[in-house]
Amino acid sequence: MKPLVIQILGDGKPGHENQSHGLAEAIGRTRKVQVTMVSLGGEKGAISRFRKAWRESSAHPRPDLLIGAGHAVHPSLLALARRTNTPCVVLMKPTLPTALFDLCLIPEHDLRKSTPPENVIPTLGALNRVPPPDTGPRKRGLILLGGPSSSHGWDEDALIDAVKRIVSNGGTWSATDSRRSPEGTLDVLAEVAPGISPYPHGETGPGWLPQRLAESAEAWVTEDSVSMIYEALSSGAKVGLLPVPSLKKGGRVARGIARLAAEGFVTRFTDWLPQFGLASPPRVLREADRCAEIVLERLIRR
Structure with missing residues (x-):
């Protein structure tokens, strides 16, 4: 053919x-x-x-x-x-x-x-370029930072406190930011949580995120970044949502996130219990x- x-x-x-x-x-x-x-x-x-x-x-x-x-x-x-x-x-x-x-x-x-x-x-x-998950071992953790948007604000102190709690359980963690991320946030995370390896978005290529997601057992994404949330769900990783203030609680982004949480695809940080870890999504989104x-x-x- x-x-x-x-x-x-x-x-x-x-x-x-x-x-x-x-x-x-x-x-x-x-x-x-x-x-x-x-x-x-x-x-x-x-x-x-x-x-x-x-x-x-x-x-x-x-x-x-x-x-x-x-x-x-x-x-x-x-x-x-x-x-x-x-x-x-x-x-x-x-x-x-x-x-x-x-x-x-x-x-x-x-x-x-x-x-x-x-x-x-x-x-x-939205569709994405994340390939189907393989059956290999997943040992990494990934932190994905968005930034202020029309639907969400930004609370750096609350975000950093949440990440510190998450990585305190140990493991190998990487973090990257995005074009919307406030300058310096990634550096602060790396400073207060030494277990995190920072990768500024400007220094990563187009294949970096899909590869890291393929290696990650869990991914934590700021709630504003809808595209990265769906990329993580397409990778087979367990997905947690990092807290950022919602500016439009009845808006389409908030409704979409609420549905994902209600159906068990994602776990909000406020619902996360370290002793139980993140819940497995009902299916991998392909x-x-x-x-x-x-x-x-x-x-x-x-």
Whole structure:
């Protein structure tokens, strides 16, 4: 069987492009693929982005599938799909009508409670690039720091106290921050908890987090960082939530986190008992693999 040619339209934002690559890589675990990337980051205006998309796309093999995430790529994704007669998949809720796309993979917390149309697939969180867990031993622990956002504030003292309690039980711990993390927080953690090895996000490559998650028995993530929570749940690790103040207790992020806690996928720090450890999630979330099967079944001629 010849490789399935997948073309990704990127907007230059790592979070969006990682979702697209996560879907493409999941498809690649089922059948042979050839993935090409067309970056529209830095282009201003829909016409300019489409011209670049058409020019760069034409330099690659004709795609069998187009994938894109981020509002900036939506018009180019649709135009390229029509011009090449290629099915397209959009990730996250688009600003354009969902009926224009062949498939829309949208986190369920971004959807209304009514039954979605047939081409809309609700997902539990955003897709990611974390590979399926293996059966090897897991001995590490991982601390993942987000930062202040529209949905959450930041309480460094409470956060540091929680981490100190967690790592006081021993073990090998690594910690990393993110672009939103307040400057100096990671350094303070490493100073007050000598058992933690700090890895600033600017010094880690794209494969660092998936690899560390694959080695970790448990991962503690600040409650604001939805993407890292779902990445941890996709790795097979037990997942705990580090405390940060919620600014929108009835917002979509808070509702999504509350559901994960109610269904036993995550353990909040306030509910954690050191003598019992973190609870095992009811299942490993493999949303990218589930969606890959749907894409192949509905859009690809076998």
